[in-house]
Amino acid sequence: MADITLTAYNVKTKEKGVPIQDAVIKKTAKGAYMVQGNDGKGNKLTTLVNEAKALAAIEAGVAKKGWD
DSSP: OOSOOOEEEETTTTEEEEEOEEEEEEEOTTSOEEEEEEOSSSOEEEEEEOHHHHHHHHHHTSEEEOOO
């Protein structure tokens, strides 16, 4: 997983695989990992990822950790 990219579906423009910019990974109440960010055009993006991908993205510097 050297090349990690976080992508999401953009509901507003109906595009799939949009790269997430300014990504912040948060934990939900049930323990899932949620990535929140934007597409660079002002549209907010949110998607769920598994624990391995979330931690790998944080270590690679692609996303920020949003919990303590």
